[in-house]
Amino acid sequence: MTATTDGLHPDASELRLARVLAALGDEGRLATVRALARLGESDCTRLQADAGLEMSRSTFSHHQKVLREAGILHARVQGSQRILTLRRAELQARFPGLLDAVLDSPA
Amino acid sequence: MTATTDGLHPDASELRLARVLAALGDEGRLATVRALARLGESDCTRLQADAGLEMSRSTFSHHQKVLREAGILHARVQGSQRILTLRRAELQARFPGLLDAVLDSPA
């Protein structure tokens, strides 16, 4: 079961569709998710660069938080950096086909 | 061809994913789209009631406009009322599986 509510990530059962869609409804965050899908996983600095986002570090941190709190991505600490991954399985389980449709759609 | 740009509805080729997701990323608008999917088509007054939205008429009109400008629904005039329909075919063509995934997902 591993119902590990760590305070940072919403439980899979608590994912709200409107919130997920709202989080994805931003060009920058959408680019972030696309880049993360390509990379599989990445630390923040690399992801921001890979997504081609020219914004301050703090702003990217904010967007990453929005995605995390919506349940779209997961962050784990590794040394001094945070490794981000998409929560593909959980999203697929709760909103079947949604993430795939987003990732397969034209920019 | 029928590239009928009527000023009210974006052309199918101009639909922007982030904008569509942002439009859907609101509980009220999501409920509106769900209700419209059930009804097939509807005038505004009935749709608002069917979606269970308690808000002023002008506010609903605003949300309907957001959905329309994102390319999610289509409005045609019939007498004194506007008949709204989902732009299912166009959305499916441009963002395959997206709308279905949204409609099939739990509220």
Next chain:
DNA sequence: CCCCTTGTTCGATAATCTTCGATGTGTTCG
């Protein structure tokens, strides 16, 4: 131990979004 890198948090400002009531426009009906 110092310092650089990574990333978060805070506080402020600006932009955008939501909401409403009032008003306007076109339609239908008596």
Next chain:
DNA sequence: CGAACACATCGAAGATTATCGAACAAGGGG
């Protein structure tokens, strides 16, 4: 014609979001 209805639009108030720089915490080297 005049009242009633269906919506849209306008203008304003309030809430939320985006953005930045500064300050902060934790690691990893040297």
